[in-house]
Amino acid sequence: MHPAPSVILFSTLSGLGFGLLFWLGLGQPAVTGGVAFALFAIAYVLAVGGLLASTFHLGHPERAMKAFTQWRTSWLSREGWAAVIALLVMAVFGAGLVFLATRWSVVGVVGALISLGTVFTTSMIYTQLKTVPRWHMPMTPVMFLSISLAGGALLAGQTRWATGLLALAGIVQVAHWMLGDRAFATSGTTMATATGLGEIGQVRAFEPPHTGSNYLLREMVYVVGRKHSTKLRVISLILMVVLPIVLLMLPFGHMIAAVAVVSHLAGVAASRWLFFAEAEHVVGLYYGKR
Amino acid sequence: MTQLPASTDCKMGLVIDLDTCVGCHACVISCKGWNTENYGAPLSDQNPYGADPSGTFLNRVHSFEVQPKDGAAQLIHFPKSCLHCEDAPCVTVCPTGASYKRVEDGIVLVNEDNCIGCGLCAWSCPYGARELDAAAGVMKKCTLCVDRIYNENLPEEDRIPSCVRTCPSGARHFGDLGDPDSAVSQLVAARGGMDLMPEMGTRPVNKYLPPRPKDQMIGEIDVLAPLLAPVAEEATGFLAWLDKTLEKI
Numbered sequence: 001m002h003p004a005p006s007v008i009l010f011s012t013l014s015g016l017g018f019g020l021l022f023w024l025g026l027g028q029p030a031v032t033g034g035v036a037f038a039l040f041a042i043a044y045v046l047a048v049g050g051l052l053a054s055t056f057h058l059g060h061p062e063r064a065m066k067a068f069t070q071w072r073t074s075w076l077s078r079e080g081w082a083a084v085i086a087l088l089v090m091a092v093f094g095a096g097l098v099f100l101a102t103r104w105s106v107v108g109v110v111g112a113l114i115s116l117g118t119v120f121t122t123s124m125i126y127t128q129l130k131t132v133p134r135w136h137m138p139m140t141p142v143m144f145l146s147i148s149l150a151g152g153a154l155l156a157g158q159t160r161w162a163t164g165l166l167a168l169a170g171i172v173q174v175a176h177w178m179l180g181d182r183a184f185a186t187s188g189t190t191m192a193t194a195t196g197l198g199e200i201g202q203v204r205a206f207e208p209p210h211t212g213s214n215y216l217l218r219e220m221v222y223v224v225g226r227k228h229s230t231k232l233r234v235i236s237l238i239l240m241v242v243l244p245i246v247l248l249m250l251p252f253g254h255m256i257a258a259v260a261v262v263s264h265l266a267g268v269a270a271s272r273w274l275f276f277a278e279a280e281h282v283v284g285l286y287y288g289k290r
Numbered sequence: 291m292t293q294l295p296a297s298t299d300c301k302m303g304l305v306i307d308l309d310t311c312v313g314c315h316a317c318v319i320s321c322k323g324w325n326t327e328n329y330g331a332p333l334s335d336q337n338p339y340g341a342d343p344s345g346t347f348l349n350r351v352h353s354f355e356v357q358p359k360d361g362a363a364q365l366i367h368f369p370k371s372c373l374h375c376e377d378a379p380c381v382t383v384c385p386t387g388a389s390y391k392r393v394e395d396g397i398v399l400v401n402e403d404n405c406i407g408c409g410l411c412a413w414s415c416p417y418g419a420r421e422l423d424a425a426a427g428v429m430k431k432c433t434l435c436v437d438r439i440y441n442e443n444l445p446e447e448d449r450i451p452s453c454v455r456t457c458p459s460g461a462r463h464f465g466d467l468g469d470p471d472s473a474v475s476q477l478v479a480a481r482g483g484m485d486l487m488p489e490m491g492t493r494p495v496n497k498y499l500p501p502r503p504k505d506q507m508i509g510e511i512d513v514l515a516p517l518l519a520p521v522a523e524e525a526t527g528f529l530a531w532l533d534k535t536l537e538k539i
Contacts, residue, residue, distance in 0.1 A: 059407015059427025201358035209350035283418035
């Protein structure tokens with residue numbers, strides 16, 4: 001799949017933002033006043049910034065509000081609702097902390113759960129697609145949620161939780177890569193089923209329908225960068241998990257924490273780039289590209 | 291509304307005969323011609339006369355080579371457009387309700403005024419039937435020529451999809467696949483019509499007729515063949531002399 005920068009930016013930033021909101025909602029850390037304001041501001045910039053970035057890849061961003069109508073069937077619509085509700089509930093909770101120094105813990109817990117739910121709906125947009133076997137597995141939501149929880153804990157300064165959750169996210173990420181590498185082959189979709197000609201013999205793409213490129217090839221048969229995928233996986237894992245864990249072991253300081261967060265963010269961005277770039281859509285079979 | 295109808299009154303669709311398609315691409319051109327001038331946004335081209343032309347098409351013809359275990363390879367031309375699936379994943383993923391399946395005839399359409407161009411429906415389609423138009427920013431797909439098939443301004447013989455009307459080899463058929471007595475349903479039954487990627491669970495309405503088995507050359511060609519003696523292998527007369535002389539040189 002084509003790794004659109006806007007979508008990578010969206011899932012990276014909003015995943016981290018909603019992860020931070022989850023921890024803030026649980027009162028970890030238990031902050032009020034100015035500190036609370038600063039943390040909530042960071043969370044909202046990340047979450048809302050990510051959501052805005054996601055509208056950049058739309059053909060008609062001015063119609064984006066219509067995406068709230070089809071929550072009954074569409075995970076993309078559900079994601080919109082979950083994000084808005086999470087942001088509203090957490091705004092009430094945050095206002096209490098910042099302006100009244102009061103913690104409405106029930107509101108916070110509900111907001112935390114909906115924040116996590118938003119990340120789940122994001123992951124389901126990809127998981128639901130049977131056409132991309134690498135995404136169509138339960139490990140995809142697990143991966144999105146574990147990375148969001150770990151990043152949120154890191155950003156919330158929950159050192160003890162962050163170390164364990166980062167390690168877990170690393171393990172889940174590696175598992176997602178390993179399962180993903182086998183997913184297409186085990187999905188049962190081949191050129192034989194795509195063309196229905198397998199009964200006659202071995203099917204080979206002889207001629208594409210056109211000499212040039214097209215939307216399908218650009219969007220879903222993206223092959224650039226696959227040769228570096230192993231290197232990128234290692235880089236992503238080091239930046240996302242290993243370096244932050246090492247930095248967390250050092251004596252705590254704001255500079256070190258900032259470096260850990262930036263490193264983690266870069267690692268997640270690399271992981272998300274691979275998430276798209278490595279994903280093989282079954283339509284590639286018709287073009288002999290699988 | 292992106293909830294799929296529980297059932298449709300009829301299932302209008304195409305039957306494509308892979309045995310008779312000659313791969314001329316006439317259906318591709320007629321489709322582009324009709325649909326760029328009629329329903330919805332035109333099918334734009336980018337850089338059409340340049341080095342890297344590209345454009346939106348609702349129907350494309352692939353060509354596959356199939357190598358049987360024994361015998362010669364077969365070349366099969368393979369037109370592909372929207373299959374108007376009964377369980378159309380492109381409809382349910384749509385966040386705005388722009389994608390829908392009609393209750394009255396099962397045609398899957400896009401209301402372009404509601405389309406935000408997110409591209410998720412194209413991702414969810416295993417067949418590559420949907421293309422986002424680069425100029426209009428909305429999703430384009432086969433409409434089964436919904437603006438022809440009920441159009442009383444057209445002569446009756448033209449009230450079929452443009453691709454079907456154009457096909458010079460009779461490889462494309464149009465009709466109600468929900469009615470077991472319709473001509474297309476009978477054709478599907480007689481020829482073993484098949485679904486593409488049945489494992490995807492999309493339940494396509496359009497069916498493909500597999501190529502008929504090729505004739506096999508088995509044993510002698512004809513009972514009279516032995517009587518047709520082969521040409522003499524040893525030359526005689528003038529040719530024998532010429533052969534010998536040339537050998538000596």
